[in-house]
Structure formats: C-alpha cells, structure tokens
Amino acid sequence: MSTTRALVILLVSLSFTCVIPVVFTGYNEVCSSEAGSEQSTEFRNKVDTSKLSGIEYLIADMYNNDRVLYAVVVTLVMATLGTGMAFLTDLVLKALGLEVSRISHKE
Amino acid sequence: MFDIRLPIAGIEFNVLLLILIGFCVGVLGGFFGVGGGWIVTPALNIFGFHMAYAIGTDLSNIFGQSIGATKKHHKMGNIDWKLGSISIVASIVGLELGSQLIIELEKAGDVGSIVRWCYLFLMFGLSTLMFYDYFRMNPKKIGRKQDSSNNSSGAEQGPTRSKLAQSLHKINLPPMISFPTSGIQSVSLWAVLLVFALTGFLSGFLGVGGGFIRMPALVYLIGVPTSIAIGTDLMSVLASGAYGCFTYAMKGRVEIFAAFFMLIGSSIGAQIGATAVKYIKGYGIRLLFAIMIAFAGCSIALEQVYKITSVPFYQSAAGLVLMGTAVCLTLIVIVKLVVEFKREKKIRA
Numbered sequence: 503m504s505t506t507r508a509l510v511i512l513l514v515s516l517s518f519t520c521v522i523p524v525v526f527t528g529y530n531e532v533c534s535s536e537a538g539s540e541q542s543t544e545f546r547n548k549v550d551t552s553k554l555s556g557i558e559y560l561i562a563d564m565y566n567n568d569r570v571l572y573a574v575v576v577t578l579v580m581a582t583l584g585t586g587m588a589f590l591t592d593l594v595l596k597a598l599g600l601e602v603s604r605i606s607h608k609e
Numbered sequence: 610m611f612d613i614r615l616p617i618a619g620i621e622f623n624v625l626l627l628i629l630i631g632f633c634v635g636v637l638g639g640f641f642g643v644g645g646g647w648i649v650t651p652a653l654n655i656f657g658f659h660m661a662y663a664i665g666t667d668l669s670n671i672f673g674q675s676i677g678a679t680k681k682h683h684k685m686g687n688i689d690w691k692l693g694s695i696s697i698v699a700s701i702v703g704l705e706l707g708s709q710l711i712i713e714l715e716k717a718g719d720v721g722s723i724v725r726w727c728y729l730f731l732m733f734g735l736s737t738l739m740f741y742d743y744f745r746m747n748p749k750k751i752g753r754k755q756d757s758s759n760n761s762s763g764a765e766q767g768p769t770r771s772k773l774a775q776s777l778h779k780i781n782l783p784p785m786i787s788f789p790t791s792g793i794q795s796v797s798l799w800a801v802l803l804v805f806a807l808t809g810f811l812s813g814f815l816g817v818g819g820g821f822i823r824m825p826a827l828v829y830l831i832g833v834p835t836s837i838a839i840g841t842d843l844m845s846v847l848a849s850g851a852y853g854c855f856t857y858a859m860k861g862r863v864e865i866f867a868a869f870f871m872l873i874g875s876s877i878g879a880q881i882g883a884t885a886v887k888y889i890k891g892y893g894i895r896l897l898f899a900i901m902i903a904f905a906g907c908s909i910a911l912e913q914v915y916k917i918t919s920v921p922f923y924q925s926a927a928g929l930v931l932m933g934t935a936v937c938l939t940l941i942v943i944v945k946l947v948v949e950f951k952r953e954k955k956i957r958a
Binding site for chain 2: 547549550551554558561562565569570572573574575576577579580581583584585587588589591592595599600602
C-alpha cells in the first residue's frame with residue numbers, strides 16, 4: 503500500500519467522519535461540557551421493573567434477583583449470537599467469492 | 610427515531626450507533642487481532658453510558674466477536690495454539706503483578722495521571738517503532754535485496770525478523786522450545802514467558818485487554834509472522850473476553866441489550882476484518898496498526914490535556930479523534946479488501 507495514499511485517506515476521512523457522532527446525537531450533546539462521564543447515568547445495582555414488560559421485564563428481573571443466572575445468560579447469548587452471526591456472514595462472504603483457506607505467511 | 614430503551618443502564622440509545630460502533634471495532638478486531646476495548650469503552654462513555662456499564666458491555670461484545678474471528682483465523686492457519694496457550698498463562702501472572710502495582714500506587718495517591726502518561730509513552734513508542742520498522746524494512750527494499758541475493762547466490766532468504774527478535778532467539782537458556790506454526794525452530798521458554806509476563810504486566814497496569822501490546826510483542830520480540838501474531842493474539846483475546854464477560858455480568862456491569870446490538874455489527878465486521886488479512890501483506894497491516902495507535906495516542910494526549918486544563922473541548926476532541934480513527938481505518942480496511950479481491954479475481958480470470 504502506498505504510505506502517502508494511506509495517510510491522505512486517513513486524514514481526509516478522519517475530518518469527514520468526525521461528523522458522524524454529531525449527526526447521530528446533535529452537536530450540543532457531543533461537544534458540550536456535559537459530554538462524557540458527567541452526563542452518564544449512575545451505576546444502579548437494581549433496575550426499576552415497574553414500567554417494563556416482556557423480554558425487558560424478564561431480563562431486568564433476572565438481573566435484580568439472580569446475578570449468576572444473568573451472567574450465564576449473557577455469556578450464552580453472546581456466544582450463540584457471535585457464532586450465529588459469524589456463520590451467516592461467512593456464508594454471504596463465500597457467496598461473494600471471499601472464501602478463505604490456509605494462507606502463506608508472507609511479510 | 611432509532612432510539613431503544615436499555616433497561617439495565619436506564620438510558621435510551623441509538624441502535625444504529627451501537628451497530629456502527631460494533632461494526633468498526635469488529636473490523637479492526639478481526640484485522641489487527643485486538644479486542645478494541647480502548648475504542649468501545651470511551652465511545653460508549655461519550656454517548657452517555659456509565660463507565661462501569663461501558664467496560665462490561667464492551668467485554669461481552671469482545672467475547673462474542675472474537676469467536677467467529679478466531680475460527681476464521683484458525684481456518685487460515687493463523688493460530689499458533691502452543692504459543693497462544695503459553696501467552697495466556699504467562700499473561701495472567703504479569704496481569705496480576707500489574708494490577709497489584711496499581712493497587713499499591715492508589716494507596717499513595719492519584720494513579721490515573723501516571724497510568725495515562727505511561728499509556729501515552731507506550732502508544733507513541735510503539736507507533737514510532739512500527740513506523741521506523743516499516744520505512745527501514747520497506748517491502749520494496751526487501752524485494753530488491755532478495756532479488757540481488759538470489760541472483761548472486763541462489764540461496765533462499767529466511768523470514769525477515771526484527772533485530773530484537775533475533776537477539777531473543779540467541780538466548781540459550783534451557784529449556785528450549787520450538788513453534789513450528791510460527792516458523793520458530795528454537796527459542797528459550799524463559800524468554801517467551803518473560804515477554805508475555807511483561808505484556809500481561811502492562812495490560813494489568815494500564816487496565817486494558819492488552820491485544821494492542823501483545824500483537825507487536827509477538828511480531829517484534831518473538832519474531833512471529835504478522836498474520837500468525839494476529840490470530841494467536843485473538844485466541845488470547847477470546848479467553849480474556851469470555852472471563853471478562855462472565856465476571857462483569859456477575860457484578861451487574863453488562864447492559865445485555867446494548868451488547869446484543871453491538872455484537873450484530875461486530876460479528877459481521879470481525880468476519881470482514883479477518884478475511885482482509887488474507888489480502889493485505891504483513892507490512893501493510895503493521896503500517897495501519899502503527900497509524901491506529903498513533904491516533905489513539907493523540908486521543909489520550911487530548912484527554913490528558915483536559916485533565917490538566919479542565920477545558921471540556923479537549924475531552925470531546927479526544928472522543929471524536931478516537932471514533933474518527935476507528936471509522937476511517939474501518940473504511941480503509943474494507944476498501945483495501947475490495948480492491949485486492951478484485952485484482953485477484955482479474956488475475957484468476
């Protein structure tokens with residue numbers, strides 16, 4: 503890769519893509535003095551489930567009452583979703599011709 | 610419009626932003642063999658996550674995304690399982706020592722500033738080393754050298770290793786061990802353990818996963834080819850991610866809904882990033898890695914300026930530089946993948 507080209511692309515797109523957070527959240531939110539940890543919600547060890555329903559209620563209730571089960575569910579969900587999404591993406595990439603096999607390790 | 614309620618963290622968050630952050634960190638994670646926690650944690654924090662949830666949610670995402678990426682690197686023969694297993698064991702010892710030092714320093718006073726200065730020094734030091742190495746050992750120069758060498762003697766050239774790695778390989782302290790997958794015939798086990806203990810110590814001291822420290826250490830200190838360093842590092846990232854995901858969830862620090870949406874983006878990104886390793890040569894990857902950590906260093910420098918001056922602009926600028934770097938490096942990796950793929954297709958046709 504041409505070094506100069508990589509640096510130019512990086513700098514140009516850096517200036518351009520800084521706009522993305524602004525588009526999503528509005529300039530004032532991102533760049534105001536309240537941005538960052540000051541604006542964050544406090545860490546709450548319990549969730550108020552009174553206004554929740556369905557899956558949100560189930561998860562929040564589990565979070566409040568059985569932290570071990572919550573940890574097991576989080577780990578299993580992450581493992582299953584990670585594997586499943588990777589499998590699906592792999593299928594799409596294969597269909598596009600981007601199949602990978604053992605490669606030679608050239609520097 | 611795309612806001613969703615995150616009941617555990619108690620906030621509303623833009624789902625597209627979660628997927629975008631996940632996608633970027635996935636591409637970079639799969640491509641560089643890092644977890645990307647140093648991008649996600651500050652990014653989530655900037656957009657309103659409490660730091661405690663940001664770290665735990667990020668670790669859960671790292672765990673999920675690295676499963677697919679590790680599998681893909683294994684398929685490409687990029688994982689040295691023996692070296693990876695040693696790295697996990699030695700890193701744990703180093704990590705414990707690093708975190709103990711932090712606890713001792715915390716008793717003495719404000720440790721945050723010391724950690725940030727060390728972080729800065731490490732980031733800029735690593736990027737300088739990698740830039741220097743790239744321009745010194747430019748692949749074109751190597752090609753010319755190899756051509757002239759082959760013309761004169763006809764001998765085949767061995768893999769190009771850094772001087773540091775060559776010195777480490779000369780240490781003759783038994784037991785000696787070989788890593789055939791990485792092309793290492795013989796190296797002292799003590800030297801390898803020391804390298805990983807050191808990288809573990811740094812990650813414990815700085816409070817990071819350590820992928821961005823381990824990957825260059827594998828390349829420059831142990832002499833592993835870049836793509837194998839990436840795959841082997843991802844194996845360690847997967848192990849630490851699994852542990853981190855479970856323990857942080859136990860402590861109630863994981864926002865499962867946010868992690869879920871981030872993982873949709875990151876597992877797609879990780880597959881694309883891992884595939885790109887096939888199409889980009891080791892030196893190209895190292896150059897992009899050097900650029901990435903140089904910008905990350907700039908972001909930490911801005912954060913440090915904010916701590917000193919208390920001018921909020923610097924904190925926002927730090928976050929924007931970090932996010933901007935992640936987004937544009939992702940674009941570079943994808944564009945490079947598409948260009949190289951098209952070129953290969955043309956050659957085949």
